Amino acid sequence: MIITLTANPSLDRTIELGAPLAHGAVQRAVGAVQDPGGKGVNISRALQVSGVPTLAIVPGEASDPVLTALQAVDVEFANLPTGEPIRSNITVVDPDGTTTKLNAPGTVFDAELRQKLDELVVERSKGADWVVLAGSLPPGLEPTYYSELVAALRASGYDGKIAIDTSEAPLIATVAGEHKPTLIKPNSEELAQLTGSDNWEELEASPELTARTAQKLLGDGIEYVLATLGGGGAVLVTEQGIWHAVHEPIQVRSTVGAGDSSLSGFLIAHTRGEDAPGCLVQAVAHGSAAAALPGTRMPSLEQTTPEKVTVRQLQL
Numbered sequence: 001m002i003i004t005l006t007a008n009p010s011l012d013r014t015i016e017l018g019a020p021l022a023h024g025a026v027q028r029a030v031g032a033v034q035d036p037g038g039k040g041v042n043i044s045r046a047l048q049v050s051g052v053p054t055l056a057i058v059p060g061e062a063s064d065p066v067l068t069a070l071q072a073v074d075v076e077f078a079n080l081p082t083g084e085p086i087r088s089n090i091t092v093v094d095p096d097g098t099t100t101k102l103n104a105p106g107t108v109f110d111a112e113l114r115q116k117l118d119e120l121v122v123e124r125s126k127g128a129d130w131v132v133l134a135g136s137l138p139p140g141l142e143p144t145y146y147s148e149l150v151a152a153l154r155a156s157g158y159d160g161k162i163a164i165d166t167s168e169a170p171l172i173a174t175v176a177g178e179h180k181p182t183l184i185k186p187n188s189e190e191l192a193q194l195t196g197s198d199n200w201e202e203l204e205a206s207p208e209l210t211a212r213t214a215q216k217l218l219g220d221g222i223e224y225v226l227a228t229l230g231g232g233g234a235v236l237v238t239e240q241g242i243w244h245a246v247h248e249p250i251q252v253r254s255t256v257g258a259g260d261s262s263l264s265g266f267l268i269a270h271t272r273g274e275d276a277p278g279c280l281v282q283a284v285a286h287g288s289a290a291a292a293l294p295g296t297r298m299p300s301l302e303q304t305t306p307e308k309v310t311v312r313q314l315q316l
Contacts, residue, residue, distance in 0.1 A: 002047055002130045002267055004040035005057045005121055007145070008106040008138040010089040011066050012037030012296045014256065020094045035296045036069040037089060039134035039165050042257045046264035046286065046298035048075045052271060055128075057121055059107060059138075060086045078124050080117055082107045097252035097291075109140030121149060122156045130267060131158070133181070134165040134260070143169035147177030154179050165263055168193060180221030185263045186214075187228045203229075207244035210235045211314050215242070224276075226266055226283060228259050234287070235314070236280040243277045245311040247288035261290035261298055268301060281309045 016031035036045070044056035056077040060067055066086045070077050087104035094100075109117070125131045131153060133146045150162055161182040164174050167190045174181060175194055186194060188204035195213055203210045207229065214225040214237040225237040233246030265286025269279040285306040289299035 001128045002054045003125050003128045004044045004132040006038035006040030006135050008136045009038035009058050009066055010087050012089050014091045016093045021092050033294050036066040037296050039260050042260035043264045044075050046261050050301040091256050106138035125158050128160050130161045132163045137170055144173045146170050146174045151179040183224040185226045191227055207235050211242045228262050233284050238276050242314045243280050245280045245284040245309050247284050248308040250288050250292045252291050253294045255291050257296035258287045258291040262287035277311050281306050281311050284309045
């Protein structure tokens with residue numbers, strides 16, 4: 001069982017344009033889709049459609065459109081009632097795949113709501129193989145929230161694996177925390193944030209530079225750094241070795257959710273007992289398959305093409 005937490009879920013509306021987005025103009029869409037969203041929600045959707053047992057923990061009312069949409073696609077969830085509607089996010093996609101995102105802030109958490117969320121995560125994580133803490137944090141939750149939740153999970157006796165997929169201050173605080181996750185999944189911008197640099201474009205262009213940078217993050221509990229590089233594939237850094245994998249070129253529909261799908265692919269392969277490079281290959285296959293789909297649609301295992309992924313070990 002893989003548990004996901006989406007502390008700041010959303011209803012994701014994706015609008016596809018027939019011409020590049022023009023500021024201040026009126027434009028007609030050529031397509032529009034709506035999906036339940038948030039990183040953890042996306043990961044659970046991808047796991048479920050591939051037959052991997054998962055439970056999505058989501059703050060929100062059971063009658064909210066996000067949760068009824070999850071129910072409609074048979075994604076099991078445990079919700080924390082908040083008394084407020086889940087936020088809506090809007091993504092505008094240009095014909096070349098360029099995305100513009102407008103994200104609402106989300107439900108404001110007070111101390112009581114936070115405590116209830118902590119208790120729900122700790123209780124439902126018992127016996128899980130992986131716990132995935134993913135996405136942005138809503139107002140009221142401090143940047144140290146994920147770090148503190150990792151500590152609470154370990155204090156409760158949870159001895160499974162923990163993955164973190166977030167950015168900016170929450171990611172920095174998690175890596176700096178006393179209790180580290182098993183896996184982190186930064187993209188090139190997030191990896192640059194972790195190391196205090198502004199060279200994310202150089203990182204995205206160079207698997208070797210990415211690997212050297214990510215190597216510094218291993219240890220004290222972090223066993224895997226899965227660094228995604230957009231169209232450049234991904235790099236997996238472990239104590240046992242470092243690998244780079246890239247998929248054959250695809251026609252990009254939407255990059256929103258592709259990183260979430262990449263982590264899902266890694267988790268699917270890991271639960272099947274694949275070795276590290278095998279997990280990386282499936283991560284890249286899943287990310288590429290998601291980028292070829294509209295909106296934040298998550299691909300099934302059958303929709304991925306790992307045979308079109310090339311993997312090589314890096315020697316630094």
